[in-house]
Amino acid sequence: MQLDKTLRDAIASGALLLALSGAALAEPAFAADGLQNDTVFVRIENQEVAYRPSGEFLRDGHPIDPPLTKIRPERAFFIMKRQVTRGEYSACVSAGACRVLDEAGEAALPLVGVSYDDAIAYAAYLSETTGEAYRLPTDEEWAIAAGSRFQDDGLGVTTNSDNPAERWLASYDAEAARARKVEAEPRPIGSFGENEIGLLDVSGNIWEWTSTCFTRHRLDETGVASTHESCGVRIAEGEHRAYLTSFVRNPSAGACSVGIPPANLGIRLVREETGFFARIGRIFGF
Template structure:
């Protein structure tokens, strides 16, 4: 009981310290969804080369290994502009309704925003990993393998088949940002997944190469390219804001680039050593 009382008093003191240091609570409408138990059939991202031919990445069921909390909605332009006002974030191009999702956001813009929000709130905000995004998306997560065609003598056959399959599956997308909730809610309660805003993840692009004859395998990570998730997976150059100029994968580029953040364990738990 005495130990519990000491922890409570320490917590109360540290909360007061946080207030004195200027930490502000996150806006009330930035509600979070706790992802504690979820599973999804997930394909490993990146490029996979077997010998000399491109192949699909491995696929299998993944589950939540460590629970996490993710924003119910995407970060809005108004959210982002508060960061711009402090000069911690680079201004977005053009103007827009502050209540609509922030779009035209590069990976580095998104990282700057997470750092600013963490400082402002005293909480640990970050981009989700691709696996976390897929688990949170659930039924909205879409496998990015469109064909099993593989012709070592003519790799373009696979590229063309992938493009045609993706184009046939893709509906015409109005790129104009839409009000929160326009694209509905998934089974976990997250809004607007796989709508017209693709969301940055922290996951880097990786090229996997195997040589079955020699029994060797190599991986080369390129963090200048990150994964953005939405109606389909996209590999995007990190500093691009316009997805039509920065898509690194064959197929239709995203309509918009935005973000939705994960909140990690707060500083209070770190201070208390919990």
């Protein structure tokens, strides 16, 4: 308690606040592969986005749109400005911590052809190698970071749910709109531009794994939900939400659980705040 009071006094004096500001501006780079040393993390704090929870929502056995809400991060977090590259992943392969990719490619290009399991292995390797704590974003965190590029997957069907044809037709129209040919070949970092908070290539032709499991929600007549989580299926985010089994590397081979498959599967990581500055943030709520 005395230490916490001392820290609060230091913040109030402005000295520690200056140190924290300097730490936020001086984002650490990592060079786990010796090729890339320019990785920048964007701090997500107060951003808000319109969001529908992921998974399937059922009322009286009929599928319905999830409720649309506004969400903000529960706690500030840092997310990679760009996606992990093939060269960075190669270092994990060389160290024996990650599986070899199925196809060769240029080291500087964004990584594609990885499963959820591969993504988890790479985050664990990077955490151990650098001493930082890296992980996949949750679906909510990804949506907040994507901002205006997050795609609402609601169908907007508000008529009688006892007529399944209406929802089926709306779903068909949505899938048909997504079925336009997406260029599958990975493109250089920055090819799809930057969103309003500084992230590159969000919702381009690479979908990004999240840590969120597929969940089925059943609503009773009062709107109270019961849920069942299936973590053998995870969510990948991009031009649209995709539900995929965790070991899938190539969704075009027919392994997409729902809807039009993603063109490519890649990784963008969140960095957790640890150590002294993380404790300061927890004490003061930032």
